Amino acid sequence: MQRLLIASPHCYADLARLWYRFVRRDLVPSFADAGYQVTVVIYRDVNAQQFREKDFQGATLCAPGPRARDFMEFYDFALVEAHDFLLILDADAFIVDGAWATSQLLRFEDPSVSAVSLVPRKNSPAIYAILCRCEHFRELTPPVFPGHYQSPESWPNSINLQPGDLAFQRLLAAGKKIITIDVQESERHVANFHGTTVVRLCRDLFADQIGDSQFEDLIQRERYYTVGAYDNALLGALYERLFDEAYAPDCSGTPLGGSLSLPRLRSILTRISKPEQRSTLRRWFESSDRAILSMAAHESIDLAIPDLIPQDWNAS
Amino acid sequence: MPELLDQRLVLNSGEFYHRRAFGENTINRGAVLLECEWSGGIFESGVWMGGIFRAGEFRGGTFWGGIFWDGTWVSGKWESGFDRNGRYHPRTDHPPHS
Numbered sequence: 001m002q003r004l005l006i007a008s009p010h011c012y013a014d015l016a017r018l019w020y021r022f023v024r025r026d027l028v029p030s031f032a033d034a035g036y037q038v039t040v041v042i043y044r045d046v047n048a049q050q051f052r053e054k055d056f057q058g059a060t061l062c063a064p065g066p067r068a069r070d071f072m073e074f075y076d077f078a079l080v081e082a083h084d085f086l087l088i089l090d091a092d093a094f095i096v097d098g099a100w101a102t103s104q105l106l107r108f109e110d111p112s113v114s115a116v117s118l119v120p121r122k123n124s125p126a127i128y129a130i131l132c133r134c135e136h137f138r139e140l141t142p143p144v145f146p147g148h149y150q151s152p153e154s155w156p157n158s159i160n161l162q163p164g165d166l167a168f169q170r171l172l173a174a175g176k177k178i179i180t181i182d183v184q185e186s187e188r189h190v191a192n193f194h195g196t197t198v199v200r201l202c203r204d205l206f207a208d209q210i211g212d213s214q215f216e217d218l219i220q221r222e223r224y225y226t227v228g229a230y231d232n233a234l235l236g237a238l239y240e241r242l243f244d245e246a247y248a249p250d251c252s253g254t255p256l257g258g259s260l261s262l263p264r265l266r267s268i269l270t271r272i273s274k275p276e277q278r279s280t281l282r283r284w285f286e287s288s289d290r291a292i293l294s295m296a297a298h299e300s301i302d303l304a305i306p307d308l309i310p311q312d313w314n315a316s
Numbered sequence: 317m318p319e320l321l322d323q324r325l326v327l328n329s330g331e332f333y334h335r336r337a338f339g340e341n342t343i344n345r346g347a348v349l350l351e352c353e354w355s356g357g358i359f360e361s362g363v364w365m366g367g368i369f370r371a372g373e374f375r376g377g378t379f380w381g382g383i384f385w386d387g388t389w390v391s392g393k394w395e396s397g398f399d400r401n402g403r404y405h406p407r408t409d410h411p412p413h414s
Contacts, residue, residue, distance in 0.1 A: 064407065069406040069407045069408055069409065070395070070396060070406040070407035072396065072404060072406055073406045143404070146403075146404035146406075147398075147404055148398070148402050148403065148404060149383055149398045149402035150402055151402075152368075152383045152385065152398065152400060152401070152402045153385075153400075155353075155367075155368040155383060155385075156351075156353075156368075158383075158402070202365075205363060205365075205378070205380070206332075206348040206363045206365075209329060209330065209346065209348055209362075209363070210330060210331070210332040210348050211330060214332040218332075218334065218350075221334075
């Protein structure tokens with residue numbers, strides 16, 4: 001029997017709980033039905049004490065240690081622990097079709113295939129959700145997965161390779177294949193969100209120091225953060241429906257206070273006036289809306305998208 | 317706003333800088349620097365997130381991402397970052413990098 005390890009680094013117990021709900025119900029049985037022995041490892045990069053074991057029954061919880069000092073090293077740790085196949089799945093990536101994911105293993109019948117990227121980044125492979133043939137990745141000189149800077153001396157024009165990118169380059173140079181699922185197919189089977197954890201980490205790390213005004217200016221100015229805050233609002237809506245608990249609360253318990261509360265996010269969006277910024281954000285928001293609705297449909301619930309988009313955006 | 321102290325630029329807690337460059341006369345005493353360029357000053361406390369630390373002393377605060385090109389690491393919390401070869405260094409693996 002071949003063995004598959006599903007590995008995912010997390011910072012927040014509530015997001016991990018939602019993530020594991022889908023993995024446990026949809027992914028693990030599907031892979032098992034196909035004849036794989038499946039193990040799930042959740043790496044608690046921070047806030048380890050907030051993860052309740054009862055929410056992660058059947059999974060292995062681990063935390064920073066000498067072999068995996070942070071989430072980036074955890075990827076290589078998982079590669080060592082895995083046997084035949086490794087599925088790295090981001091904390092905010094939800095595969096809603098286990099049968100589809102399992103069917104992707106058939107692509108490894110081609111012995112030159114090293115990986116199947118289930119969620120692409122600009123039509124290229126990405127680590128968000130990637131099935132790896134361990135044997136091929138282990139042939140690379142470690143560390144295998146960390147991000148990397150090419151031409152750091154040229155900063156800010158240096159190239160910041162994301163985790164996994166350098167490994168993909170090395171494998172391709174060695175004549176191996178990396179299959180990238182196209183974005184339309186990916187979106188039909190995977191609900192993927194962006195920047196959700198980074199926004200919460202920034203809130204935790206420095207929002208109190210710089211104050212709400214400057215923090216919110218950053219959210220308003222930078223698309224990556226705006227989308228992260230919006231996506232947290234969507235995940236919060238689903239989480240609260242499923243678990244009847246606040247998502248990403250702050251220390252006072254305010255829902256989404258650990259990201260950006262709905263009134264504050266609504267206020268920020270109201271202040272955005274540039275048509276091109278609105279247009280870009282709308283595209284991202286619509287993609288996220290489709291993602292959360294696919295998750296809700298999978299749960300057989302009607303989910304209302306939080307009313308966040310200002311009325312006058314419709315005119316622009 | 318930063319204050320000038322004997323020709324030194326002092327960044328204080330509560331301040332936030334994004335994509336700014338700071339020279340050798342700068343002292344950070346608690347500000348948050350996102351994707352900035354640091355060229356020779358003293359980083360006493362605060363948060364460094366992204367950007368390039370070209371030179372100077374890191375005496376305290378949190379280094380979270382970005383390139384540590386050169387300079388002296390005295391103390392502080394290394395969360396993550398890259399060395400001058402572009403290689404990643406995980407949590408606690410602070411400079412000097414071999």
